[in-house]
Amino acid sequence: MQGRLKLALAAAALLMTVGNGAIFAQQQKSDRAAKPAAPKPMSAQAKRGRYLVQTSGCNDCHTNPPFAAGGNPFLGEPKIINAAHFLAGGTEFGPVVSANITPDENGRPAGLTLEKFLSAMRTGRDPEDGHILQVMPWPIFGEMIERDLEAIYEYLSAIPRATPGP
Numbered sequence: 001m002q003g004r005l006k007l008a009l010a011a012a013a014l015l016m017t018v019g020n021g022a023i024f025a026q027q028q029k030s031d032r033a034a035k036p037a038a039p040k041p042m043s044a045q046a047k048r049g050r051y052l053v054q055t056s057g058c059n060d061c062h063t064n065p066p067f068a069a070g071g072n073p074f075l076g077e078p079k080i081i082n083a084a085h086f087l088a089g090g091t092e093f094g095p096v097v098s099a100n101i102t103p104d105e106n107g108r109p110a111g112l113t114l115e116k117f118l119s120a121m122r123t124g125r126d127p128e129d130g131h132i133l134q135v136m137p138w139p140i141f142g143e144m145i146e147r148d149l150e151a152i153y154e155y156l157s158a159i160p161r162a163t164p165g166p
Contacts, residue, residue, distance in 0.1 A: 052151060062099065
């Protein structure tokens with residue numbers, strides 16, 4: 001009887017180990033799916049920029065829709081970012097539409113040089129026409145240190161170009 005009990009306990013431990021490994025592997029897969037991947041290795045500064053973009057809510061306004069089907073955390077679903085339209089803009093806020101901040105054909109986020117990007121983030125003025133960016137939280141971003149804004153710019157330069165969603 002004791003031999004069977006030991007065998008049963010060993011089998012249960014093995015099943016739990018395999019099961020936990022499968023759950024861990026699924027969780028890693030889910031975590032990878034939730035974050036858009038950059039096409040090339042990033043510098044430490046670009047990685048810092050990725051962190052700042054991901055924790056500052058840029059996706060919420062600059063990705064339309066922000067979450068992939070079945071991945072909206074506000075509906076109790078596991079968070080999955082809409083990688084197909086990541087940061088490509090197109091979200092409407094009344095008459096204002098969020099900008100595509102992915103790189104243009106020259107690798108510049110939203111087509112802006114670093115200087116124009118820094119100016120927009122600090123002053124809240126559209127570099128093209130000088131109007132105030134009404135829904136952009138530039139008063140918050142304007143308080144960031146220059147190194148952090150440069151890191152965001154470098155990260156946005158490293159991500160793939162995307163087109164706005166529906």
